[in-house]
Amino acid sequence: MVTAANKPDSKELLALLSSVCDPEIPVLTLEDLGVLRNISLDNGKITVTITPTYAGCPAMEVMRSDIETTLTEAGYQQVSVQQSLSPAWTTDWMSANGRQKLRAYGIAPPATTTCGQSTGHIECPRCGSGEVKKISEFGSTACKALYQCQDCREPFDYFKCI
Numbered sequence: 001m002v003t004a005a006n007k008p009d010s011k012e013l014l015a016l017l018s019s020v021c022d023p024e025i026p027v028l029t030l031e032d033l034g035v036l037r038n039i040s041l042d043n044g045k046i047t048v049t050i051t052p053t054y055a056g057c058p059a060m061e062v063m064r065s066d067i068e069t070t071l072t073e074a075g076y077q078q079v080s081v082q083q084s085l086s087p088a089w090t091t092d093w094m095s096a097n098g099r100q101k102l103r104a105y106g107i108a109p110p111a112t113t114t115c116g117q118s119t120g121h122i123e124c125p126r127c128g129s130g131e132v133k134k135i136s137e138f139g140s141t142a143c144k145a146l147y148q149c150q151d152c153r154e155p156f157d158y159f160k161c162i
């Protein structure tokens, strides 16, 4: 009998890994964030390579164990998660879909395009206004800054470019 354990399928693996979310921003999957670098299969052993968004980000340990749990529960027995630190992750790697999800979640996405060009402005995720003011360099986590919209008056988190 062919089971997941002895015949890993990379498409299925990718689908499973796509269901693993960022512990801090649960609407974003690892794929949306662009942290998923590589999946390799060798004699039934699966090695998943991820690049941490921020060095020392506490969420990475959670992600690592979520990946292991997800694959183990799907029947894969030999799973290891590696970190690749070079090249370093940048917000450019976040997918267009990921940026849309961030906005819908109420967080302003990084003010760069997926090619890394600065768009030069931050928009309120609620009303789309560009009239925004920085309130604090740090929002709910170190990777976000706190802004307030001058039109609808709502405060919001901005995912900083790195």
Ligand SMILES: [Zn+2]
Pocket (backbone or CB within 6 Å): 124, 125, 126, 127, 128, 129, 149, 150, 151, 152, 153, 154
């Ligand atoms: Zn607004």
